[in-house]
Amino acid sequence: MKRSLLVLILLFLVLAAVGPVLAGPAADRVDVAGLLQGPSSRHWLGTDHMGRDILAQILVASRLSLGSAVAATALAAVIGVAIGSASLARRVGPLFTAVLNVLVAFPSLLLAIFFAVIFGVGAQGAVLAVGVAMAPSFGRLIQTLGASVMASDYVSAARLLGLRHSRVLTGYVLPNVAEPLMLSLTFAAGNALVVMSGLSFLGLGVQLPDYDWGQLLQSGLSQIYTAPAAALGPAVAIMLAGMTLSMAGEHGAVAASGVRRALSSTARRARSPLPAVPEEATVAEARGLRVTFPDSGGRPVTVVDGVDLSIGKGERVGLVGESGSGKSITALALAGLVPHPGQVTADSLSVSKVNVLDVRRSERDLKGRVAMVFQDATRAMNPVLRVGTQIAEASAGHDVVKALRSLKVANPALRARQYPHQLSGGTLQRAMIAMALTAEPDLLIADEPTTALDMTVQRATLQVLLEAVTESGSALLFISHDIAVVSGICERLVVMYAGGVVEDLPVRLLPGGAAHPYTAALLATLPSLDADRAAPLPVIPGSLPAAGSAGTGCAFAPRCPRAAERCLSERPPLAGLAPGHRTACWYPLEGVA
Structure with a gap:
């Protein structure tokens, strides 16, 4: 399946590249003696009203048809990502969300026709119309997926470390939605091809002397009963190309990993020092x-x-x-x-x-003054960035390897090059503590940072946390339901x-x-070693009242x-x-x- 799909994609790319060169002369050659002929060995799909070869015209039109669809999709993605990203901003977000809510209520084809009238007929106007009409779907995708990423612990930690909203978007949100975005791009390209062809079919798209598959379909429709191949040819081209792009979407997540790495390696944040x-x-x-x-x-x-x-x-306060x-x-x-x-x-x-x-x-x-260590390190670390990259973002002046070594992380140089999923729970928790402390915060908030660890790793991590906080001089707010753990540090x-x-x-x-x-x-x-094992464990009778019902x-x-x-x-x-x-x-x- 993948091989056949690859062959089809390569075929359309070759057609778009060399089709106009190889088939251009035959497509432009006028033959008054062979007007409106049916399929033959000389003209496989017949001729049009000027005697030009229809198959040659389909090959020539492949460049404009596919190129316009790709251009419209790219424009839609750029506009949609911009609107979706703006909807995630705290101040202007509600305004852009309202715009998206209005636009997504209309079908993309209806919007394309509306904007085609505004931008004017022709290939350029059609690209603009389809690009703007399809942008709301990308905007909604970025808004929906981005909102879940923005609510994650690692984005909260990044915001506390002083990252700008633009850096959070490019380094944290977009890389984490790159795969579904790539998937949507390929599906959207197939949809854009159909919509562009539809506009040309209606006379709102490509205009003579240029032509695309939609215009060829409209011209061949007049011969549907006498020479149906003239209409079926461009229709099959539209259908086959659209299906190929849609099927490519199922495998688009593979290519997204490269986009994700590119996005995650964008320019590093230039963070000015905070006032004393x-x-x-x-x-x-x-x-x-x-x-x-x-x-x-x-x-x-x-x-x-x-x-x-x-x-x-410098005080260490427990919240239990x-x-x-x-x-x-x-x-x-x-x-x-x-x-x-x-x-x-x-x-x-x-x-x-x-x-x-x-x-x-x-x-x-406030950014950079407060840092936070969350309970689940696997959710609190950005899965698409290397551990060392995330620690370096906390403070550009810190040595990442040295920061990990100070938290007693074994082989810190290797750990800095790895991704969060490659580290054990205890090592990942120490890396998160290192990331928080490299920002030199006045207040470090640790929200049940060892709950997900076993007792041995928990004790070692708490000891490392205590030593690191004591050395840095940061105040500590340690949150836990375990009063014994809090009492120890x-x-x-x-x-x-x-x-x-x-x-x-x-x-x-x-x-x-x-x-x-x-x-x-x-x-x-609290359990005791000398407690009677046959006796039931002590509990607090009753339950905590529901919020607001005390x-x-x-x-x-x-x-x-x-x-x-x-x-x-x-x-x-x-x-x-x-x-x-x-x-x-x-x-x-x-x-x-």
Whole structure:
């Protein structure tokens, strides 16, 4: 099948190249004695109304027919990619999305006829008309696939490292959609050939003395009953060429890998150094942080409610809680990465004295100040870029091999040349940490970075992370549901429940110094080597309330053994118990240090 397809493609390429040269004289030779003849040994498909050989005309028309289709497809791809890429931009995206929504509502043939009238009849006008008419399909493809890529962890990491939107598009989005784009190009070329021929058939395309297959089909239609070969010849050419291009689309993904590599090796980002960060004690601060998402009916649902959090320079803070407690959303809000349609409000929200709520300024000044290490390294690394390339993008002045070696990656020179799928989970996680730290961020956010690793690799990776953060001087916000892991590397523990902070205390006070019943319950669920193996594992009874359904009282009250009537009706504030220790509980545990 592939060999036959290749033969057909080569045949059409040869026809387009040499057809006009070899068959041109016969196609232009007028024979008044042989007008409108049927097929014969001299004229296999007969002659037209001027006695010219129809087969020779089909061969000559192959260059203009195929060339116009390719030109229209290329124009459609350029316009469509531009519109689709613009629709992914934060500011002008809604406008271009609205334009796409309107254009894709109309069939491409109808749009081609409309634009052919605007651009004028002729080959050039037809190319422009078909190119513009087919552009919305490419725009929608880039918008749909690009939106999923833009929502990926590795794009979020790239944005935090300071990459411009244009670099994210050329280095991250387009290479990852290159294969379906190539597939669509070949299908679109076949469609463009049919539409171009249709315009010529209707008299809106190629005009005499030039001719393409569509015009030959229209001329031969008058002989359909006396000499059907005159019409069937160009019709078969259109059908065969269109089918060949469509079938080539099924194998177009192979060629896309070359395009992907070319796109991924485009010009490297020139990143100007950020202004010096003032020597202040606080790196990140949130006051009254609130994040909402609309439900299916459009009503706002609060997932983070009134969070107060501060992180000092070089401090290691752990953020713990059950899944769904709002840990990751809080971290994303600090980094300015809460996905649409989430809404972030706060009394104040800043990182390195940059107001995160000021979108225009935070996009410009926050990049490079915050870096993020995600839970799943295979999703957080761009699959089409080499590991070394991604690390180098974090900071052009860093030695990639040295950065990997500092994270104790074995054979760092080889790993830098490999793609993410060629690395093990632990090595890939270390490479992601290296990429984050080479940007020299003021704040490193690690969102459950070792959950997907086995215990041995997890311990080694955590030790490497701790050493790297200590050496770099970056503040660390470590997110986990495992309070034991956090206690091993952090200095301070912030416990979240149902979107709010319920306790903030130094790690040195654990385990006996926990004041909130929820913190104590988390500690009680930790396995112990001397525990009775026959006894059931300790659990926290009940379940986390759904987002926005905690009510007016303490969210933990339905699961708390110490809950009283006041807990059900009044929400306790986050109040100080001792220096550096705060809890949100009406009846905190006794014996707090």
